[in-house]
Amino acid sequence: MKMHITKEMLFNYFAGRATVFQKQMVEEWAQNNENRELFYAYLAMWESEHPQYIADANAALARHQERMRGYQSQKEEGETLEVEVSPRWMPWWFWAAASIILIVAVSGWLFRDAIQYQTYHTAYGQTQRLTLGDGSQIVLNANSSLRVPRFGFGHQTREVYLTGEANFSVTHLPNHQKFIVKTGQEFDVVVLGTEFVVNTRPKVAKVVLNKGKVQLRYQEGNNQKQLMMKPGDLVTLGEGGKVNLHQTQEPQNYAAWQDHRFVFEETTLQEVAQLFKDNFGVTVEIPEAELAQWTLTGSFTAHNAEELLETLTEAANLTYQKEGKKIIITTNP
Template identity: 40%
Template sequence: MKTMVNKQLLFDHFENKTMPLQKRLIEEWLQKEKNQEQFYQWLVEWEMQSALYQPEIELPLQRYVQHMETSSHPSIEDQGPVETSVPGRHTFQLPTLHRWLVAASLALLLLFSAWIGRESILFRTYRTAFGETRTLKLDDGSHVVLNANSSLQIPRFGFGTRTREVLLQGEAFFAIKHTTDNQKFLVKTEKGFNVTVHGTEFTVYTRSQGAKVALEKGKVAINYTVGSVTKEVTLKPGDLVILDRHNQPKLKRQVDAQKYSAWKEHRFVFDDMTLRQFGDMLNETYGLQVDIPSDKLAQRTLVGSFQADDADELLKTIADIFNLKIERQKNHVILLNNVN
């Protein structure tokens, strides 16, 4: 009975454990286009057993080509050149293209194409639109709630054995499951700071206006960079860290950390937020461009908790509180004092 090409056979092949006949079988298997994508997927999976994020694709490629070059193929090595005659022209010789070279070339082309788009192959990115929230369950059992206009990048083939890493843009609430081997969970950002945890609940905000981390349960460490120096601050439940645009942290103790994740229930909690800052929040959450011509009006502050399912409902609530007039054209909103 003919041996079938499966994952284990290819894993043995990548580890230089296959026999010449098995290598030839793999070559023939690769001739079918539908098998090439499976080949690469198993190649990446094999690499990720020893590397969490950035598999060394060149190394298995070199090994694969070396396997093909050193393998013996008696039925195709002795075929020799083929004579080809074209009417009206001289006869010339065209050497036979060995199937092992075709297979290696296909693998090279496949890997080269994948290298260009390797991020989309190695990672999966979840995104939310303006006004949308989304709940995700990760492979380790952890839960993440993405706020509007946010994205979370996770490994496509699962976490490795050393650490669990994700990349956040925007805002998200994390409920991280503790592992028996105390595997760290790392939330990376593009704002020059990362959050390291084991098992805890916290909210991370990272947008153009700055960044903040609020801890509800457990313990987290925030590593941030100022200039060329990396520093660390450790949070306890009820702690809030606010990082400005220069990554300078401000630590607040004993805050109500849950109000920073209230958006999960479409609840907005304002603590002396100016209307100018409220306009920035509408831009980040709903994609609205908010103009407040009056500086005096823009400096008025919001305090309290408000329930709203969308931007229109939230705007109406705030307009009623401040007696505002709202002028809106599509995504452009102007807030004015209501003189009536």
């Protein structure tokens, strides 16, 4: 049965005035991802019309006493009714209302990110394609997340927040509004319209530009610096914000993972082991120090960790074995 949820019903729900049946309808309706954004939009609208301030108890008491005086003036002459109201005593409905206000205020604070941002997550081994409200297209790599403002995106701001790795194809807008990728790792990427890859993994941070032009803003020590990148530039950021700029002839290879293809160029097995951890959540150990520095070059197609492991070890004439949740790679005996 299709549910007809109105603005009035949602506002009653936010205010705590919805019936049990209406609450159930709203909560079931809000479970649908297609409805959740509208739910948060109406919640923000309701909160803007009903600011959650702490009640002024003294003002409320004065109003109550004024009402009591008006009630007394209507009594028959000679009849007196004395009511003494102590500021330390309030009727049950006052405390109930205060509790609701407190709960709504605390909930709004705790869930403010969910209200302000739409967050996209990918699990290990999963990629996801997104089209944002401004037309920009993004592919999230495995074990990554992207936060996008729910309100005003493409008008007031085009700032997004990336954790992990993603490939961006940014739409240029007529008003030349900048698109900013914030990483939380002391560097941001500022663009107008371009294609690039941003990687913010714990062991490596890099930006690869395929098309267009981007500005890299980064923190090196105590200094804020900028670097203008051109197509083919590969920037890696080390500890302390140390930046290394290289040129690559095939920048598109750094986004090959979106097509389940993994391209290695003189990549050490130790770096490959880190890729398994970042993308698939699989721990790979290489006990032999010399073997860990072996390098791989080539393109390999795989849809999961096992396929990639089988392909790589066969190509390099290596062997592997599983020990609990670990994969141990060794040379063939």
